[in-house]
Amino acid sequence: MKTLFRFAEHLAGPFLRISLGLVLLWIGLIHLITPQPVVRLLSRSLPFLAFSASVYVLGVLEVLAGILLIAGLWVRYVALLSLVLFAGTLTIFVIAPGVTGFPLLTLMGQFLLKDVVLASAAIAVMAKDATNHEAKRAERPQLSSS
Structure with a gap:
């Protein structure tokens, strides 16, 4: 069992x-291909963003974040960006509870609720990368100022 747990770690x-x-990446591509469902959601919750252009920007950010995370580039910063994106989605629960049906969630509310888990994943990825970065930094030989 110890080997299994180490492997999982x-x-x-x-x-x-x-x-x-x-x-x-997948969600961003969907936003780029068919922005209208998100535009409709935004029109009921954040109407000042209810335009295809804003959904395209969101889609591009999501696609870029997905590619960078998969590639392992700028992980802490990309995870922070994704956390901001998920937090933005979750504001719909506060701003427009009628859309989500809170506390008895509608199908849209159930769909949006997944962002709680995705935000937690982004925090974990950010923390893991920061820990790895600090560990590598501590391993580097320190320059002495003599």
């Missing part, structure tokens, strides 16, 4: 990063 970080990247 080594696999968890990269798997979470890549799966989060895949989800962002």
Whole structure:
């Protein structure tokens, strides 16, 4: 069992990063291909953003974040960006509870609720990358000022 747990420990970080990247890439591509469902949602919750152009910007950010996470580039910063994107989606619960049906969630509310887990994944990916970065930094030989 100890070997299995050690394997899971080594696999968890990269798997979470890549799966989060895949989800962002997929969602972003859907937003770029068919923005109208998101425009309708925004018109009921954040009407000042209810334009195809804003959904395209969102889609591009999600696609870029997905690609960068999968590639393992700028992970902490991209995870922070994705956290902001998920937090933006979750504001709909506060701004327009009628859309989500809170607390007895509508299908749209159930769909949006997944962003709580995705935000948690982004926080975990960000923390793991920051920890790895600090560990590598601590391993570097320190320059002495003599």
